[in-house]
Amino acid sequence: MARLPVYLRALHTLAERDVVTVSSEELAAAAGVNSAKLRKDLSHLGSYGTRGVGYEVQYLVYQISRELGLTQDWSVAIIGLGNLGRALAGYGGFASRGFRMAALLDADPTIVGERINGLTVEHIDKLERVITDCGISIAVLAVPAPAAQAVCDRVVASGVTSILNFAPVVLTVPDGVDVRKVDLSIELQILAFHEQRKAGGPAGVEQEYLEAVDGQ
Amino acid sequence: MARLPVYLRALHTLAERDVVTVSSEELAAAAGVNSAKLRKDLSHLGSYGTRGVGYEVQYLVYQISRELGLTQDWSVAIIGLGNLGRALAGYGGFASRGFRMAALLDADPTIVGERINGLTVEHIDKLERVITDCGISIAVLAVPAPAAQAVCDRVVASGVTSILNFAPVVLTVPDGVDVRKVDLSIELQILAFHEQRKAGGPAGVEQEYLEAVDGQ
DNA sequence: CCGACTTTGTGCGCGTGTTCACAAAGGCTT
DNA sequence: AAGCCTTTGTGAACACGCGCACAAAGTCGG
Numbered sequence: 131m132a133r134l135p136v137y138l139r140a141l142h143t144l145a146e147r148d149v150v151t152v153s154s155e156e157l158a159a160a161a162g163v164n165s166a167k168l169r170k171d172l173s174h175l176g177s178y179g180t181r182g183v184g185y186e187v188q189y190l191v192y193q194i195s196r197e198l199g200l201t202q203d204w205s206v207a208i209i210g211l212g213n214l215g216r217a218l219a220g221y222g223g224f225a226s227r228g229f230r231m232a233a234l235l236d237a238d239p240t241i242v243g244e245r246i247n248g249l250t251v252e253h254i255d256k257l258e259r260v261i262t263d264c265g266i267s268i269a270v271l272a273v274p275a276p277a278a279q280a281v282c283d284r285v286v287a288s289g290v291t292s293i294l295n296f297a298p299v300v301l302t303v304p305d306g307v308d309v310r311k312v313d314l315s316i317e318l319q320i321l322a323f324h325e326q327r328k329a330g331g332p333a334g335v336e337q338e339y340l341e342a343v344d345g346q
Numbered sequence: 347m348a349r350l351p352v353y354l355r356a357l358h359t360l361a362e363r364d365v366v367t368v369s370s371e372e373l374a375a376a377a378g379v380n381s382a383k384l385r386k387d388l389s390h391l392g393s394y395g396t397r398g399v400g401y402e403v404q405y406l407v408y409q410i411s412r413e414l415g416l417t418q419d420w421s422v423a424i425i426g427l428g429n430l431g432r433a434l435a436g437y438g439g440f441a442s443r444g445f446r447m448a449a450l451l452d453a454d455p456t457i458v459g460e461r462i463n464g465l466t467v468e469h470i471d472k473l474e475r476v477i478t479d480c481g482i483s484i485a486v487l488a489v490p491a492p493a494a495q496a497v498c499d500r501v502v503a504s505g506v507t508s509i510l511n512f513a514p515v516v517l518t519v520p521d522g523v524d525v526r527k528v529d530l531s532i533e534l535q536i537l538a539f540h541e542q543r544k545a546g547g548p549a550g551v552e553q554e555y556l557e558a559v560d561g562q
Numbered sequence: 563c564c565g566a567c568t569t570t571g572t573g574c575g576c577g578t579g580t581t582c583a584c585a586a587a588g589g590c591t592t
Numbered sequence: 593a594a595g596c597c598t599t600t601g602t603g604a605a606c607a608c609g610c611g612c613a614c615a616a617a618g619t620c621g622g
Contacts, residue, residue, distance in 0.1 A: 382612070
């Protein structure tokens, strides 16, 4: 379930404040969800709450971590060390959650060899060998859009089945390979869409039509 | 609808190849969705297809752009110029979609005054004035997690109603304010979750239970 | 001018996820 | 020890989005 990481983060901040137990109501508020939904989510991975009291924070942290597979370490490769790739390589939020930055790859010869955050950037020609040798299980693609599908194919051919894609293209992958996409431009466009609606809807015939119909 | 930006990008690449018309089947494939879904989405903003032929690419680009509010320019402020903020400031995908990088703000005095991508970083003390003067309508938060809610409150108080949040916290905002969240760590955790299931599920009683039940 | 073919637009059934509301369960107080 | 109070876990209604499948509509060839 995609909400478990959010719960986990909320639980971590509670743990830092030495909170021992938490009710579904409180945790749901911290995670920004409905309390019934949270209880149902937690019940799906076995029931670890005590009626009348709530959930024990530490125990819940352990259970969710285990469910998410964070009790083991995952080796991550970042491919493409442009602005975004560098930001990702330097992002501290990875290591703290069981993700090990294991390899950096780029095609640009002026970038290859550079040391970023304690790792040396390798040339993308060595992709297959690096993935095998470093035991990479997750690849992060921060390459230009036109190169993304080709790099993706090579990564998949090397046995990686989890990809985080920052390139603004729809990747085609075989069954069994998971791709998650982050597109900054799309996020802004969605905000613009809502912003525009708040400002009175799109200009033109549609707006006039809508105004005539629902009196907005 | 959150899929419109994806359609729009697919249409732009088609337009670059001088494609004049496109069927729902082709466009759906390019966008990675079901063709019936695509047709239904497009019909929701008025019907612009010709039966037996398909959709005219240029016209559809215009209609979707207008629906998304991309026919007008939006001024964006980036708050927090760490690694991620810098990457965002230098990201070319914004300007090409009607988003104008209008202001950069940071609290760190060693960063304030720096020029990034043709803009000077202002001190966050001037937040309210900058937002008003530059006509900021969208704020991008790339600040450390502990500072996010406070900065968010100030941004909202200044009249901004659209926020793109990169800090790993759940922001609380008044009704009428839209927040979209991008959390890189959560994306990786979701991938790890699926990766683990592919590898045989979590170790422990749950796995044994699941194996006993569904024979996986 | 007509018929066959292509493609859109959409009614409908289905499965998933969400929320309400309540009974069961455990702790706490007296 | 007994009853009250809090909180979990979950059954059931609800809502939503998805995709199939088909009729309407428009094009193109003869």
